[in-house]
Amino acid sequence: MKRDTSNSLWRQANRTLVGGVNSPVRAFKGVGGDPFFVTSGKGATITDADGNELIDYVLSWGPLVLGHAHPAVVEAVCKAMERGASFGIPTEAEIILAEKIAALVPGIEKVRLVNSGTEATMSAIRLARGCTGRDLVVKVEGCYHGHVDSLLVAAGSGLTTLGTPTSPGIPEAHAACTLTMPYNDLEATEAVFNEHGENIACIIVEPVAGNMGVIPPEPGYLEGLRAITKKHGALLIFDEVMSGFRVALGGAQERYGVTPDLTTLGKVIGGGLPVGAYGGPAELMDQLSPVGPVYQAGTLSGNPLATAAGIATLDVLTAPGVFESIEKKHRQLGEGLGEIAAESGIPVYRTQVGSMACLFFNENAVTNYAQATASDTERYAKFFWGMLERGIYFAPSQYEAAFMSNAHGEGDIARTLEAAKAVFAELG
Numbered sequence: 001m002k003r004d005t006s007n008s009l010w011r012q013a014n015r016t017l018v019g020g021v022n023s024p025v026r027a028f029k030g031v032g033g034d035p036f037f038v039t040s041g042k043g044a045t046i047t048d049a050d051g052n053e054l055i056d057y058v059l060s061w062g063p064l065v066l067g068h069a070h071p072a073v074v075e076a077v078c079k080a081m082e083r084g085a086s087f088g089i090p091t092e093a094e095i096i097l098a099e100k101i102a103a104l105v106p107g108i109e110k111v112r113l114v115n116s117g118t119e120a121t122m123s124a125i126r127l128a129r130g131c132t133g134r135d136l137v138v139k140v141e142g143c144y145h146g147h148v149d150s151l152l153v154a155a156g157s158g159l160t161t162l163g164t165p166t167s168p169g170i171p172e173a174h175a176a177c178t179l180t181m182p183y184n185d186l187e188a189t190e191a192v193f194n195e196h197g198e199n200i201a202c203i204i205v206e207p208v209a210g211n212m213g214v215i216p217p218e219p220g221y222l223e224g225l226r227a228i229t230k231k232h233g234a235l236l237i238f239d240e241v242m243s244g245f246r247v248a249l250g251g252a253q254e255r256y257g258v259t260p261d262l263t264t265l266g267k268v269i270g271g272g273l274p275v276g277a278y279g280g281p282a283e284l285m286d287q288l289s290p291v292g293p294v295y296q297a298g299t300l301s302g303n304p305l306a307t308a309a310g311i312a313t314l315d316v317l318t319a320p321g322v323f324e325s326i327e328k329k330h331r332q333l334g335e336g337l338g339e340i341a342a343e344s345g346i347p348v349y350r351t352q353v354g355s356m357a358c359l360f361f362n363e364n365a366v367t368n369y370a371q372a373t374a375s376d377t378e379r380y381a382k383f384f385w386g387m388l389e390r391g392i393y394f395a396p397s398q399y400e401a402a403f404m405s406n407a408h409g410e411g412d413i414a415r416t417l418e419a420a421k422a423v424f425a426e427l428g
């Protein structure tokens with residue numbers, strides 16, 4: 001694979017950008033070596049700065065459920081841009097996007113649009129604290145909710161990739177307000193609530209974990225969280241920034257039939273533009289300013305370009321059969337990879353929910369953070385580079401998800417499996 005231009009851009013980037021990137025996992029530290037630079041994307045494929053074409057299973061870390069530069073999204077954004085990039089005045093598109101979200105996501109009646117997933121989780125936690133008058137937040141190990149101070153404790157994604165699951169720079173007082181417990185562990189959750197219940201504002205959890213690899217909830221886990229929070233008067237927050245519109249159109253709450261008090265969203269609802277949202281029943285959401293006392297604001301919130309991209313994306317995604325076909329393709333890819341791994345004798349543990357999936361290089365089942373981090377990351381790195389050499393781009397970290405889009409076709413999957421055969425043969 002030709003890399004001259006990417007390598008030269010990488011040297012240049014490191015002179016003025018911290019670590020050459022604007023978000024840590026892009027630096028490829030999880031797999032060693034240097035990243036490539038991308039110049040364009042179309043459908044399932046991206047083209048790098050040296051002209052190499054790659055089938056993309058990262059899809060901007062999840063938002064591009066329709067693939068790159070989907071014509072409907074491009075048209076909607078161009079038209080919105082012609083009308084003006086930002087007003088800081090209400091626009092009709094904000095209502096349309098909010099109505100679509102509320103119609104699809106069972107736990108959402110009212111929505112507040114923001115600019116990123118981090119902003120959504122930060123604001124949802126503030127609202128939970130404001131509504132309950134309590135300070136403590138329960139966070140689940142290995143879940144990642146953006147870089148909110150009190151949530152950068154035992155966090156997944158880039159922090160796990162870089163081996164520093166708790167970041168310096170978090171005041172002790174903030175960290176002390178965060179209690180952590182293992183994913184899929186109701187006993188530990190119950191114990192924490194029995195000790196601190198009256199001071200706990202909320203639990204925040206990725207209902208399908210996607211930032212320690214992809215780990216589905218065990219039967220009864222989400223129901224258990226719902227029951228415990230109800231019993232102790234705390235709120236349950238589902239961070240569906242990743243799982244929203246990917247594990248079901250209504251997110252994990254639809255798929256597993258458990259309705260949280262608050263939901264955070266991002267990624268797909270912006271169709272690739274910067275966006276986030278949080279929502280819940282009117283009674284809770286109306287505690288927010290300007291109706292209620294909990295303050296949260298944003299110059300670019302509800303931005304016309306982002307709402308246009310989000311509406312166009314949801315319109316295509318909710319057309320009959322589209323969601324199901326994306327899920328089916330991901331299953332086909334996962335099963336194919338599973339067969340290839342089995343034939344090679346290399347132990348892997350596969351997970352898939354909707355259009356999120358993960359191939360853990362692990363001989364044991366992975367149901368929590370400790371098990372996820374026992375995976376063979378060196379082998380994952382070899383798999384990653386072997387696939388990249390053959391034109392297939394999976395996430396540059398064992399702890400991230402593989403995503404599928406509507407644009408991926410049978411041919412892409414066949415090419416991916418053919419490459420995987422060759423790579424697994426070399427991994428042994």
Ligand code: HOZ
Pocket residue numbers: 023024025026060061157158211400
């Ligand atoms: N937090 C994202 C992965 N879960 C990474 C975002 C990025 O580096 O672009």
